[in-house]
Amino acid sequence: MSVYSDGATTVLLAGVGGQGTILAADLLAKTAISNGLQVKLSEIHGMAQRGGSVTTVVRLGEQVHSMVCDRGSADYLLCFEATEALRNLPFLAQNGKLLVNDVSIKPLPVLTGKASMPKRVHERLGEYNAQLVDANKHAREAGSLKCANVVLLGALAANMPFSMESWEEQIRLKVPPKTIDMNIDAFHRGVQSVASEANRS
Amino acid sequence: MQLLSGNEAIAQGAWEAGARIGVGYPGTPSTETMESFGAKENVYAEWCANEKVAVEVAVGASAAGARVLATMKHVGVNVAADPLYTAAYTGVNGGLVVLAADDPGMHSSQNEQDTRFHAQGAHIPVVEPSDSAEAREYTMQAFEASERFDIPFFVRSTVRVSHAKSPVEVGERVERDLIPYEKDPSKWVMMPAYAKPRRTSLDARIAQVAQWAETSPLNRLELNDTSIGVICAGASYQYVRDALPNASILKLGITWPIATGLIAKLANHVDALYVVEEGSDYLSMQVKATSVTVSEPPAHALPKEGELTPGIIRSAFGLALPEELPTQQDVPGRPPALCAGCPHRLVFKELSRAKCIVTGDIGCYTLGALPPLAGMDSTLDMGASISMAHGFELALAGTEHHPVVAVIGDSTFGHSGFTSLLSTAYNKGAGTICILDNRTTGMTGHQGNPFNGITLQNRPSRELDLEGMVRSLGISDVQVVNPNNMKDVRAAIKGATSRTEELSVIIFRSPCVLLKKVFERQAPYTITSDCRACGVCVTLGCPAIARIEETGEACIDPDQCVGCGQCQAYCGFGAIVRMEGALR
Numbered sequence: 001m002s003v004y005s006d007g008a009t010t011v012l013l014a015g016v017g018g019q020g021t022i023l024a025a026d027l028l029a030k031t032a033i034s035n036g037l038q039v040k041l042s043e044i045h046g047m048a049q050r051g052g053s054v055t056t057v058v059r060l061g062e063q064v065h066s067m068v069c070d071r072g073s074a075d076y077l078l079c080f081e082a083t084e085a086l087r088n089l090p091f092l093a094q095n096g097k098l099l100v101n102d103v104s105i106k107p108l109p110v111l112t113g114k115a116s117m118p119k120r121v122h123e124r125l126g127e128y129n130a131q132l133v134d135a136n137k138h139a140r141e142a143g144s145l146k147c148a149n150v151v152l153l154g155a156l157a158a159n160m161p162f163s164m165e166s167w168e169e170q171i172r173l174k175v176p177p178k179t180i181d182m183n184i185d186a187f188h189r190g191v192q193s194v195a196s197e198a199n200r201s
Numbered sequence: 202m203q204l205l206s207g208n209e210a211i212a213q214g215a216w217e218a219g220a221r222i223g224v225g226y227p228g229t230p231s232t233e234t235m236e237s238f239g240a241k242e243n244v245y246a247e248w249c250a251n252e253k254v255a256v257e258v259a260v261g262a263s264a265a266g267a268r269v270l271a272t273m274k275h276v277g278v279n280v281a282a283d284p285l286y287t288a289a290y291t292g293v294n295g296g297l298v299v300l301a302a303d304d305p306g307m308h309s310s311q312n313e314q315d316t317r318f319h320a321q322g323a324h325i326p327v328v329e330p331s332d333s334a335e336a337r338e339y340t341m342q343a344f345e346a347s348e349r350f351d352i353p354f355f356v357r358s359t360v361r362v363s364h365a366k367s368p369v370e371v372g373e374r375v376e377r378d379l380i381p382y383e384k385d386p387s388k389w390v391m392m393p394a395y396a397k398p399r400r401t402s403l404d405a406r407i408a409q410v411a412q413w414a415e416t417s418p419l420n421r422l423e424l425n426d427t428s429i430g431v432i433c434a435g436a437s438y439q440y441v442r443d444a445l446p447n448a449s450i451l452k453l454g455i456t457w458p459i460a461t462g463l464i465a466k467l468a469n470h471v472d473a474l475y476v477v478e479e480g481s482d483y484l485s486m487q488v489k490a491t492s493v494t495v496s497e498p499p500a501h502a503l504p505k506e507g508e509l510t511p512g513i514i515r516s517a518f519g520l521a522l523p524e525e526l527p528t529q530q531d532v533p534g535r536p537p538a539l540c541a542g543c544p545h546r547l548v549f550k551e552l553s554r555a556k557c558i559v560t561g562d563i564g565c566y567t568l569g570a571l572p573p574l575a576g577m578d579s580t581l582d583m584g585a586s587i588s589m590a591h592g593f594e595l596a597l598a599g600t601e602h603h604p605v606v607a608v609i610g611d612s613t614f615g616h617s618g619f620t621s622l623l624s625t626a627y628n629k630g631a632g633t634i635c636i637l638d639n640r641t642t643g644m645t646g647h648q649g650n651p652f653n654g655i656t657l658q659n660r661p662s663r664e665l666d667l668e669g670m671v672r673s674l675g676i677s678d679v680q681v682v683n684p685n686n687m688k689d690v691r692a693a694i695k696g697a698t699s700r701t702e703e704l705s706v707i708i709f710r711s712p713c714v715l716l717k718k719v720f721e722r723q724a725p726y727t728i729t730s731d732c733r734a735c736g737v738c739v740t741l742g743c744p745a746i747a748r749i750e751e752t753g754e755a756c757i758d759p760d761q762c763v764g765c766g767q768c769q770a771y772c773g774f775g776a777i778v779r780m781e782g783a784l785r
Binding site for chain 2: 003004005006016017026029030033038039040041042043044045050051052053064065066067068069070071072073083084086087089090091092093094106107108109110111112113114115116117118119124128145
């Protein structure tokens, strides 16, 4: 599937600083390692985190060389926000899978009236077979908006070959003890949101 | 097996190698290295006021016989360059390793620079890992080699090594006794009489390092196809393996001094030899100096600016690229912004309103330069705000001009702003200095600094007296102002900038909104029907306030609003009110 010669699978996580992309990427990486794969994870932080666009790349496979993602090369594009999905579309590989949190966060130039949000977002994402996930709603139902990232991780997990137990194990090891049940619940809501979407189509 | 970032792996390597002291100044992408090192057992670690101080402390610790790690980002190496250039002369006693984390692509920096040029200039050998496992291994090797060859070593990383995570087999720490210190002015006193022989010794020591580089496993020759040979290092090596899987590769783990014999060996094996590197032409210049022929990639040259990817390399070699979906033209930019409730916001708003010339500095408050605040004229380097303001004042003296105001953070003031202010005060400079004291080092993730009394390892410390330090320079016009209060900010700036004959300092003090939950129990604000769509509140650039496209009226996102109330003071119609009973 991979367009890279190392044959590794490339997952690009894209969102807005503060949405928890790095935690989701970390859980993905650790789950892959626990399933015997090599992993490289590359994140950018610093100034970009203050409300700016952020991306994290996770590459996993029998052997993994580079830690970045070229245009046309992401096997999975997991977007935490719809505008960021449009921004990062060129990174999606042909036949790549597009998963999008159905939420819009206005950037500062839009808030101040200097720019507009893109039009027909759902329609355009639909052209690339995006699976939309209402992660914020599922997260609130699980107990906190903060676990929307884990809902999205569940939506990704539904598309990946690892057992549910191996994902749950990594979630248990990573999140604060008091929030384990909430996060496991959020994760499964994410898994099911994609499954129910697939049943409809 | 642990999933470690390159930074964490360097800290792990230093710890396993028995380093007992760590010193540094936080700077992306290096910061987590010292944080990670400082959290380990049997080590002492500290944030120094700046990188020069850190390296000097490190040289002292090394002289006393300890293994010591110093960390900084690439621009920090410039600050530390003074001691570094002489530290190669003195050499070491205990192993001395300096992490320099470069930032090609400028994800969080004011320039791109290649530390290897400094290494060559300073005669400090460089090891360069390409993933986390190598980051640990190379750091350990650097400590060994530092002691063996009597010279400090650089570990050079880039953002894709420092901030990339991959599995690392970790080991146990080997505790090391201090290497006894012996008084020896010919080694440790670098005055001309002693420095001249040490220069001769330096050249001899570097010759030994160069010999070691020819056989060290850190340099690896991977002989494959004879048509293409590539010399590369660091993250670029991983990209080359993906882009040109059949190429013969010389993967340099030691990038200064260079292994000329290995380069010749590769050159003899292949029809065409290429150098693949990002952000500069350091490596290709080194290779060309060995007299082998370096070819240009067949399709086009590699860019000298920014980061590489496998795709960029494939493109340069004329290889097919995957098809890509079209770029969506109407996606608005998403620049980073000052946080909702940021205590710096109103200072920039008021400086902008007063049409001041604002010389800025390095920190998240540099974002005050972006619209809609647009409250900053310049940013150069750490501490430059105060010295540049002095330069503006000198040049504009005797002319009608806008007030000149320097803006600097507390940590940056401690780093190098204080000496700039000392110099300005001594030279009877004029103008206004705003110290934005948010009680932390905000941009790099809330590290301690001399003014907040928090040390890296949370050891008991003192909170230094910022006002007292400023007054000690003979500056009497010093005031402390709460930056969340618009009227106070406006009055302070107006007053200080009208006293044009002398130097004035305003300390705007309020904790970073992320540091403590400053407004934790404050209800959010909301917009009432009194809104006249004047648009003033959105000019604050608060991420919680939006202008509704259709009506021009404002609205506040209650999930983002922290209840600071900064915006309320700007509404001329009383349309911004607290949402009663809606505690967050």
